[in-house]
Amino acid sequence: MRQDKIGIAYENKTQNSKALFTRGTRLFAGGINHNVRLFKPYPFFSEGANGKFIFDVDSNRYTDYWMGHWSLILGHSPKPVVKTLSEQLHKGTLYGTPNGASLELAELIQKLMPSAELLRFSSTGSEATMYAVRLARAKSRKRVIAKITGGWHGFNTTLMHSVNYPFHSPEGTGLIAEEEQFVESLPFNNLDSSLKILQSVIDDIACILLEPILAGAGCITPDINYLLGLQEFAHKNDILLIFDEIVTGFRLSIGGAIQKYGLNPDLFTLGKIVGGGMPIGVVCGKKEIMTLADPTIPADSEFRCNIGGGTYSCNPMTMMAGLATIKYLDENKNEIYSKIDGLGAKARSGLTKIFSEANIDAHITGEGSLFLTHFLNDKVKIIKNATDVSLSDQKSLYRYHLALMTLNQIFFLPGKMGAISYEHSEADIDQLLMATQRILESGLV
Ligand SMILES: Cc1ncc(COP(=O)(O)O)c(C=O)c1O
Known part of the structure; x- marks a missing residue:
């Protein structure tokens, strides 16, 4: 057959x-x-x-x-999520105002992933990675993003490049060709070639953004020296390093790949597991970068970076489901x-x-x-x-x-x-x- x-x-x-x-x-x-x-x-x-x-x-x-x-x-x-969502359902599904559950979830993430000095919740991973790139460009005042060939970070325009084989054609119509000049793609697990490419754009590179394990591209594990080599290059050259932990966060360990591999990113993104089955994305990272998203910075300030969260960001259903899940993972x-x-x-x-x-x-x-x-x-x-x-x-x-x-x-x-x-x-x-x-x-x- x-x-x-x-x-x-x-x-x-x-x-x-x-x-x-x-x-x-x-x-x-x-x-x-x-x-x-x-x-x-x-x-x-x-x-x-x-x-x-x-x-x-x-x-x-x-x-x-x-x-x-x-x-x-x-x-x-799972039982803990069903219980908390059943209760929350009667208390409101979307307040459109801040709520305590978002603090509890953020504090728990911070405890388990100390690199999350500040966080911003959104409703999808695609948004989180888009915001991470915007923050990196705002902080560095540079434009080029280096991502991994085949790396998938959601459908946002910025990162819809070199996703599908043969990796050098546009990922469909509707994307502006000019934007592509600001995205470089690096061959996963090939440090020498990756460093050469990075060196070639050294004057205008804002960040290196990568999944610690290429998930959608085929479940490809990293050579740890590859990740550490990129990290060393980034730190040495003042390039921001962003790990997309939307799949690996709370999957590879309670502290994600960052903990498991001993990584030290400037920013990282979460999604999937941390929503406990409800929609979520999170951008997290160093205070000095995340602070640029503070809306009290005057609108005309050169330091202000507008990122979203959206209508459903930190809605109490997602926050409670995420909290129940991460608490359960932590306790067990x-x-x-x-x-x-x-x-x-x-x-x-x-x-x-x-x-x-x-x-x-x-x-x-x-x-x-x-x-x-x-x-x-x-x-x-x-x-x-x-x-x-x-x-x-x-x-x-x-x-x-x-x-x-x-x-x-x-x-x-x-x-x-x-x-x-x-x-x-x-x-x-x-x-x-x-x-x-x-x-x-x-x-x-
Ligand atoms: C590594 C990674 N980043 C980002 C995303 C996008 O997340 P979402 O589908 O929630 O927008 C995904 C989705 O599969 C992903 O695997």
């Missing part, structure tokens, strides 16, 4: 989703409200989710590894991170063994509770950066994920990395390994 047959099996199981998707195409461009959620033949429509499971409108139940864009570290609807950190990291290690080593025994050239990337299978080929023998991922056999990866979904009720967003939550168990990883073995044995990929 090759992809088309798996596709037919998928369609047979998801007829109600198919009808809804068709209806959706009359309402939304391409039938969708976030490009990444679209896959062929069409995405299933969800009806509910609980713990590690997500249910579709055709009564299929999947073990979920997409977990709300990797946000739901405690699983779907040893147990939670050793469990999910252990399951991640088991998945990576188990999958590596299965692919190797099946004589299929694969590289399972990831760290902690994140992992992704890459199918290698003549062009790519190891995954070190986003170009390697783009040149790997993505059709096989897609077929593998669709087969897991259709034949084994295991959901990865096709092509994207998996995230393990506290709700997952050893038995789930065993099930994933057995399902993979069955798929390989039947020659489906």
